[in-house]
Structures are given as C-alpha cells and as structure tokens.
Amino acid sequence: MRDPTTSTPSRWHIGHGELLLRHRYETASIVNDILVATWFIAGSIMFFHPAMFNLGTWMFLLGSIELAIRPTIRMIRHVHLRRLHHAVDESDQDF
Numbered sequence: 001m002r003d004p005t006t007s008t009p010s011r012w013h014i015g016h017g018e019l020l021l022r023h024r025y026e027t028a029s030i031v032n033d034i035l036v037a038t039w040f041i042a043g044s045i046m047f048f049h050p051a052m053f054n055l056g057t058w059m060f061l062l063g064s065i066e067l068a069i070r071p072t073i074r075m076i077r078h079v080h081l082r083r084l085h086h087a088v089d090e091s092d093q094d095f
Contacts, residue, residue: 018084025077032069039063 040063046056 018081021077021080021084025073025080029070029073032066032073036063036066036070039066 039059043056043059043063046052046059
C-alpha cells in the first residue's frame with residue numbers, strides 16, 4: 001500500500017506541436033520585452049538633449065504601445081492553445 005503523505009511529481013503530457021507553439025509565443029514575448037526596453041532607454045537618453053526631446057517622446061510612445069502588445073501576445077497564445085485541445089493548467093506567471 002502506498003503512503004498517501006508522499007507526493008509524486010506532476011506529469012504533463014504536451015505534444016510536439018503544442019510545445020513548438022509555446023516556444024514561438026515565448027520568443028515573441030521576449031522580443032517584445034527587448035523592444036520595450038530599447039524604446040524606453042532610447043527615449044530616456046534623448047530627453048537629455050533638447051534638440052531630440054520630440055523624438056524621445058515618440059520613443060516613449062512606442063514603448064507604451066509595446067507594453068500593450070505583451071498581453072495581446074499572451075491572449076492570442078492562450079486562444080491558440082485552447083483551440084488545439086484542452087490546455088494544461090498554466091501559471092499566471094507565464095512569460
């Protein structure tokens with residue numbers, strides 16, 4: 001008889017196609033995060049130079065738009081995986 005107090009690790013069965021999709025969406029999210037950082041760093045540097053102030057403002061606008069893209073990527077990924085089949089429980093901390 002098995003001891004009920006011992007825990008066994010969870011096993012998730014993820015198909016190759018689903019794993020590939022998850023990697024693609026994770027890559028898109030990482031690229032998006034890099035772009036967010038790039039726009040905000042560039043905008044911050046441009047604010048030091050009065051002649052580049054307007055361009056810096058545009059960089060901040062681009063960074064803000066990229067911030068809106070991240071949850072959009074997550075939502076599209078979620079819907080895409082749901083359509084494949086029942087999705088495995090996912091963490092809220094997913095990329």
